[in-house]
Amino acid sequence: MTRNALIIAGLVVVYLASYRVTQIDFVKLISEAPKAQTIVRAFLTPDLFVRDFETTTIRVPFPIPCGSAPEADIVSSGPRLVPSVKCAAEKDKFTLEGFSLAPNADIVVRWHFPDDRVLTAARTQTDDKGHFSVAVDAKPIAKSINGVPSQLEVDTNTAVGGWKASQSLKDVMQEIFVTIFMALLSTSAATIIAAPLSFLAASNITKRGVFGAAVYYVTRSFFNLIRSYDPLVMATVFGFWLGFGTFPGVLALTVVTIASLGKLFSEAVENIDTGPIEALTATGSNRLQTVIYSVIPQIVPDFVSYIIYHWDINVRISTIIGFVGGGGIGFYLSQRINGFEYNKAGTAIWAIVIVVWAMDFLSAEVRKRLT
Amino acid sequence: MLRVEHLSKTYPNGTRALTDVSFEVADGEFLVVIGLSGSGKSTLLRCINRLIDPTEGKIFWDNIDITAATPADLRHIRRNIGMVFQQFNLVKRSSVMTNVLSGRLGYANPWLSLLGIWPDEDKKRAIKALERVGIADKAYNRADALSGGQQQRVGIARALMQEPKLILADEPVASLDPVLSHSILQYLEQLNKEGITVICSLHFLDLVHRYATRVIALKDGIKVFEGSAREIDRAKFKEIYGEEAQEVRATAL
Numbered sequence A: 001m002t003r004n005a006l007i008i009a010g011l012v013v014v015y016l017a018s019y020r021v022t023q024i025d026f027v028k029l030i031s032e033a034p035k036a037q038t039i040v041r042a043f044l045t046p047d048l049f050v051r052d053f054e055t056t057t058i059r060v061p062f063p064i065p066c067g068s069a070p071e072a073d074i075v076s077s078g079p080r081l082v083p084s085v086k087c088a089a090e091k092d093k094f095t096l097e098g099f100s101l102a103p104n105a106d107i108v109v110r111w112h113f114p115d116d117r118v119l120t121a122a123r124t125q126t127d128d129k130g131h132f133s134v135a136v137d138a139k140p141i142a143k144s145i146n147g148v149p150s151q152l153e154v155d156t157n158t159a160v161g162g163w164k165a166s167q168s169l170k171d172v173m174q175e176i177f178v179t180i181f182m183a184l185l186s187t188s189a190a191t192i193i194a195a196p197l198s199f200l201a202a203s204n205i206t207k208r209g210v211f212g213a214a215v216y217y218v219t220r221s222f223f224n225l226i227r228s229y230d231p232l233v234m235a236t237v238f239g240f241w242l243g244f245g246t247f248p249g250v251l252a253l254t255v256v257t258i259a260s261l262g263k264l265f266s267e268a269v270e271n272i273d274t275g276p277i278e279a280l281t282a283t284g285s286n287r288l289q290t291v292i293y294s295v296i297p298q299i300v301p302d303f304v305s306y307i308i309y310h311w312d313i314n315v316r317i318s319t320i321i322g323f324v325g326g327g328g329i330g331f332y333l334s335q336r337i338n339g340f341e342y343n344k345a346g347t348a349i350w351a352i353v354i355v356v357w358a359m360d361f362l363s364a365e366v367r368k369r370l371t
Numbered sequence B: 001m002l003r004v005e006h007l008s009k010t011y012p013n014g015t016r017a018l019t020d021v022s023f024e025v026a027d028g029e030f031l032v033v034i035g036l037s038g039s040g041k042s043t044l045l046r047c048i049n050r051l052i053d054p055t056e057g058k059i060f061w062d063n064i065d066i067t068a069a070t071p072a073d074l075r076h077i078r079r080n081i082g083m084v085f086q087q088f089n090l091v092k093r094s095s096v097m098t099n100v101l102s103g104r105l106g107y108a109n110p111w112l113s114l115l116g117i118w119p120d121e122d123k124k125r126a127i128k129a130l131e132r133v134g135i136a137d138k139a140y141n142r143a144d145a146l147s148g149g150q151q152q153r154v155g156i157a158r159a160l161m162q163e164p165k166l167i168l169a170d171e172p173v174a175s176l177d178p179v180l181s182h183s184i185l186q187y188l189e190q191l192n193k194e195g196i197t198v199i200c201s202l203h204f205l206d207l208v209h210r211y212a213t214r215v216i217a218l219k220d221g222i223k224v225f226e227g228s229a230r231e232i233d234r235a236k237f238k239e240i241y242g243e244e245a246q247e248v249r250a251t252a253l
C-alpha cells in the first residue's frame, strides 16, 4: 500500500521534473504558429524549375504638348505601357499603367528624351499579375523636339525558352545519388565482412569444442559491442578522424551495418534445417561442398532480403549522418537550412521523401518475392 | 559384410543411447531394425556411417575399421553408403536435379562442384536415377513443390548417385501413409535384389514381415532380439514394444 503510494509519488516527481526541463510552452506553440507557416510554405514550394529571363525595355511615345509629334498606336496585348491620355500639355498630370510585366517586380518609369538622355519619372511595383498604375507629370523638359516625342519606358524581365531544372534541383539530384551510393557502398562493404563472420557467430556451425565456443563468443561480443554505438556517434568520430565528408559517413554506416547484418545473418544461419547437412555429409562430400550445397541455398533469400532492407535503412541514416557532416543530401539540407534558403531546403526534403518512399517500396517488393 | 562389435554410445548430456550392441549383416541382406521411439535405432544407423561417433565398440566393413577411419578415408567409405531419412532431408529451395546431383559430391571434382558445374555423365546418371524412381519429369521442380512420397523418392535417387553397396534407411516411411510406404519400400526391395545391402528401421509389424530378411530389435539401447522376420509374432512384438504395443498395432494394421 505505502509502496504503491511511494511509486506514484515518485512518478509524479519525475514527470513534473521532465515537464520543467523540457520547457513545455503550449502558448508559444499557438502564438508562434505563423513562423511555422512561413517555413512550411517554403518547404511546400520547393525550388524545382526556372526559366531564363531577358531584360527588355518597353516604350510608349508621349507627345508634349499635344500635336507636337505623332501619337502612339494603342497596343492591347503583351507587355505594354498605356497612358491614360495619348498626349498632354506641359505640367499636366496623367496615369500610366503597365500590363503583363514581370509580377511582383520593382518598376522604374523613365522619360527617354529625343536626345537619348533619360530621367526617372516614377517608381512603383507590379502586382501578382504584372500590372502597375502610377501618376506621372508631363514635365516641360520632356517636350517634343522637332516633331520627335519623348518616350516613357520601363525595364521588365521576360521569360525566354521553356522551364528547366533549377540549380538547386540539379544539386539535390546529385546529392541524393551520393546518399544512395553511400548507402549502397556501406551496405555492400558490411555484407562482405558480416557474411563470413556470421557463420562464426552461429552456434550450429561454430560452437564445437573449446576453440569453437571461443570463436563463437568473440564474434558475438564483437557484434554486440559495435551495435551499442549509434551511427551518429560513429559518424562524428570518423568525421574528426578523417575530416568531414562522404568517406567518414560511409565508414560509420559500414561499421554499424556490420553489427546489425552480422547478428541477423547469424540468426538466419542458426535457423537452417540441419537435415540436408547431415544428408550431404553422409554422401561423403567435404565440409565446403556441404556448406555450398546445403547451407547456402537455405540462407540466400534471407541474406538478400536483409541486405536490401539495410540499404533502405542506410539511405535514411546517411541522410541524418549528413547533418553532422557526413556528406550527401543530409549535408546539403543542413547547409540550406543554416543559410535560410528554405525553398532549396524544400527541394531536398521532397527528394528525401520520394527516395525513402521508393526504397521502402522496392525493398518490400523484392522481399515479398524472396520466399 | 558389416560387423558391429560391442557398440555403445553415450551422448555428451549423459543419455545412454546404445549399450554393447553386436550383430553382423551379410552382403545382400535386408536387415530391419525395430524398437520403440528412443530405443536407439537412429543412433545405431548413424554410428555405421559415423554421422555419430560411437563411444565404445568397433564397426568393420569388409574388414575395414570404420570407427578408426581418418577423415579422408571416412569420406571414401561414406560415398559407398547411401542414406535415406525419415524427414527426407532435401534442400527444399533447390531443384530436384540439384538435390540428386549432390548425392554425387563425394565423387565430384571438389572445385567444379563448388561452382555448380557437373559433368554430363553425372547429369545423365541423375536423370537415370530419377527415372528409376519414376519422377524424371520433376527434375527441374523445386524440391518443396513435391509431395512427401515424391520427396522420399528424390532421397532414394540421391542415394543411388553414390552407387552404394549399402543403404541405411532411418524410418524412411514413418512420415508417409501406408500406400506410399509400400511404394517406397518396394524401391528399396528392388535395389536390395540387385545386390545392395539394406539396413532399415521400421515401426510397423506388417512392413517388417513383408520386407525384412532378418530383424534385430532394440529396447533402451540394448539388442533384445535377433532373428528372422517370421519369428516376430504378435507376442514377440508386444514384448519388444511393451505397453505401447497396442498403440503401435492400431496405427500399423
Ligand SMILES: Nc1ncnc2c1ncn2[C@@H]1O[C@H](COP(=O)(O)OP(=O)(O)O)[C@@H](O)[C@H]1O
Pocket (backbone or CB within 6 Å): B011, B012, B013, B015, B016, B017, B035, B036, B037, B038, B039, B040, B041, B042, B043, B044
Ligand atoms: N544428439 C543427442 N543428444 C542427446 N541425446 C540424444 C541425441 N540424439 C538422441 N538422443 C537420445 O538417445 C536416445 C536414442 O535416440 P534415437 O537413436 O534417436 O532413438 P530412435 O531413433 O530409436 O527413436 C533417446 O533417449 C534420445 O533422446
Ligand SMILES: [Mg+2]
Pocket (backbone or CB within 6 Å): B038, B041, B042, B043, B170, B171
Ligand atoms: Mg529415430
